[in-house]
Amino acid sequence: MKQRIFISGLLPLLLLLSAATADAHNITHILAGHPEFSTFSHYLTVTHLAAEINHRRTITVCAVDNAAMNDLLSKHFSLDTIKNILSLHVFADYFGAAKLHRVAKGSTTTSSLFQATGEAAGTSGYVNITDIKGGKVGFTPVDSGSDDQPVATFVKSIIEEPYVISVIQISHVLSSPEAEAPTGSPTDVNVTSLMTNQGCKAFSDLIIAHGDVETFTQNLQTGLTIFCPEDEALKSFMPRFKNLSADNQTSLILYHAISFYNSLGMLRAGNGLMNTLASEGAKHFDFTVQNDGDDVTIETKVITAKITGTLIDRDPLAVFKVDKVLLPTELFKAAPASPAPKPSKSKKASAGDADSDADAESPGPSDDDTAADEDSTNGGGRIRTGGGFSVSVCFALLVGILTAVF
Ligand SMILES: *[C@@H]1O[C@H](CO)[C@@H](O)[C@H](O)[C@H]1NC(C)=O
Ligand SMILES: *[C@@H]1O[C@H](CO)[C@@H](O)[C@H](O)[C@H]1NC(C)=O
Ligand SMILES: *[C@@H]1O[C@H](CO)[C@@H](O)[C@H](O)[C@H]1NC(C)=O
């Protein structure tokens, strides 16, 4: 019986481990063996596209040699523009040489990472792949303005790891007027109107209403990553938001940003605890960033939110959409798995936050009553944490198995 549990627990673990190994490609390492692509590889690194590529499964990278890169560099584009152009060279699908030579109906359209930057409008993040006469394969960015002539052709395959990563060489740099458009400095971006226009209007309104815009823009110069809750999520949370004291409302808003730049690739690579703009002194207000395959989740111990979109991702500014309001343990009840946090109680006693207490419960009931109240009013949050709990149970199980094996 014990043996049975052990084995049935071990199998998914082994699958998990092998999936993790298959997953670990490193585009810099792959290209290091081919000095003719050293410039291309260098620019993948400095634009952070390398990290993005390394953490995606099912991807095709169209490399160009140093001569083609020199043509591009002679145009003196900004690094942001070069990033946009190079992101046209990374497809979110797998194309090995064989698949390229028999694209259905002689032509197919695939989406590139440029589509995912938040920079591309309309169809400009897509690339047409065409099987042209004489066994050649042509690549033409949609909206490139060159309808009859492919911009580049397939040269050779560099490595193929079927359905995970394919790195091929193409003859010329892929570009489009949209990708080459001057990007302007990200620090000139109007963050609130960006959020308003891309599905985070409610959060943007909240920042403006609370006069927190400056706290955000001050950080813009040195780096800023914002996680804005989707409108639907924030709207249903508003009654609970209004119940918080003004100070706690501010903390909750600032809890949605980090004071440095993180691309999606960096978030995927850098699993771990992160401080937020609300963190100061003994107030942790932190959360854990965790990748889950291609997804990135944010675990606060109260809820687990998922990144569902990118509004902008341009050093030093990144804004990501999340599917839930991030609830810090400092303000909301944590999942039952973790020991109930009571530090706020002792802090209250010593620091004497009398005004805030009055705000919550006027006729002075005991702290325990307040806690009980929290319990019932945060029902929604606690149901959601059920998932987090079972995940940590699974994790504990895995750790248990690991210890048993090794
Ligand atoms: C990828 O490979 C390069 C060159 O071999 C190495 O310097 C770099 O540390 C590797 N990156 C990761 C994330 O392993
Ligand atoms: C891309 O492919 C689509 C569908 O095959 C076609 O309508 C369009 O004209 C092509 N665009 C370019 C730039 O080749
Ligand atoms: C951002 O845009 C909003 C609305 O379009 C405007 O009211 C606000 O003044 C702008 N903020 C900055 C810093 O330009």
Ligand SMILES: *[C@@H]1O[C@H](CO)[C@@H](O)[C@H](O)[C@H]1NC(C)=O
């Ligand atoms: C707000 O607080 C009051 C008093 O503590 C409570 O009765 C009410 O249920 C709370 N509402 C929400 C939506 O949490």
Ligand SMILES: *[C@@H]1O[C@H](CO)[C@@H](O)[C@H](O)[C@H]1NC(C)=O
């Ligand atoms: C903020 O919320 C916590 C937890 O509900 C509470 O203990 C604290 O008194 C509040 N602080 C203020 C300033 O309202």
